[in-house]
Amino acid sequence: MMKNSRQNASNRQENFGENSKKGQKEPEQVLGQNVPIGSADYLAPESLNKALEYRSRYGYKAVVIAGGTDIMVDYFEKLPEVTSWLDLTKISALKNIEITREEIIIGSLVTHLEIARNEELKKYLPLLAAASSEVGSWQIQSRGTIGGNIVTSSPAGDTLAPLLAYQARFVLASTEGEREVAAEEFFVGPKDNIMEPQELLTKIIIPHPPENTISRWWKVGKRKAMIISSLTMALLLEVNKNDRIQSARAAYGAVAPTPLRLESLEEYLTDKDLQEVELKKAGNLAEEAISPISDIRGTEEYRRQVTRDITIEALREMQQR
Amino acid sequence: MKITFTINNKEKTVEVSPHQRLLDVIRKELGLTAAKEGCGKGECGACTVLLNGEPVASCLVLAPQADGAEILTVEGLLSEEGDIHPLQQAFLDAGAVQCGFCIPGTIMTSYRLLQEKANPERQEIREALAGNICRCTGYQKIIDAVELAAEKWQAGGEVQ
Structure with missing residues (x-):
């Protein structure tokens, strides 16, 4: 779920060194206290704030993973090269679908399967529900997330044309705060977007399409x-x-x-x-x-x-x- | 790192490394070799298991992501006496198995389909199994097998 994450291990080590010179804590010191799952390499926070903290500390040095249907393919046979994972899947705050009078708000961790089967989304956003129902296969839809599809930013990402057509806005969060970006301004090239290394995509906001x-x-x-x-x-x-x-x-x-x-x-x-x-x-x-x-x-x-x-x-x- | 999950109704705690895949944990650490590695990239479906009730490509799941999860593999379909599941029997009766490599994955997706829909149309079976690739059978007998299993359940048993 992240761009520019494919640095090699030696680069990452050098970058850690630079950071520590600037007075940041060595990540290893932090990890032992904060990672409930109990590994120095695997960050699986349950709160968004914690995830954003990790993101600001690690940037590209931690590979962000959610459903894994893109990342695990990118890292096929190179998984041991990853020195740090930031797993978002325990953050329940990013798994909601909220429908207000004006807007439909979809958490970035909502899966394609959930979108394809959600009766309200089928009614309000048929283009998106249809696109999600055609992603990959059942196996891929049950893991792959709408946020991952967006952040991977493949020109062929199935949900992206519908999101543009619905004039979706993406909420990008960091420890500094949030910013909202129009879908059209988000994508800048094949697998490239305007996200900064300390940011996470948290929500997709879509205004209700007119009834007619x-x-x-x-x-x-x-x-x-x-x-x-x-x-x-x-x-x-x-x-x-x-x-x-x-x-x-x-x-x-x-x-x-x-x-x-x-x-x-x-x-x-x-x-x-x-x-x-x-x-x-x-x-x-x-x-x-x-x-x-x-x-x-x-x-x-x-x-x-x-x-x-x-x-x-x-x-x-x-x-x- | 240690992770704990329930697999085939048994709770297991396993020591894994963060870049191990769920498929490798199931096959190598637990010795449950029904799920197969075909492509390793989520395209073939041979590694399909049910994770929290839905089919997933276990080659695309990091082992630590399965912490706290509930997993079902073909081994979990056997009865306590070790008899094969009616769905497996239907695959045998319909002649749906040739080399067999894709079948454990196909069975798991079919199992989930029949949980959701007791009497699926052939087209629905095709769509459900679109992510399970078989090089041998040409699929017709696999679809026959799922239909046969559905009939059997309707007649007598239930999907567990």
């Missing part, structure tokens, strides 16, 4: 399960009773270095009668706005063509609903 919202989630991959998406789409239109599109949000994953919203397509759709949307024009706008790469999950040409096709198909379905 229609939406379509689409995941394209070589098979249905256990696949890294070739591309994802979360399309959301707010349509009034005269079938006029009042607002449009079109978010795509795995078609650019970060998940992204296609402003040109959104502008084209906004303030238009749904029935008057020219499907080909919308498809072309989507195709032009993305900047995909060719990789083992699809060529650039394939991604452009499929982006166009699923955009057209989703809008067609919406017109015929």
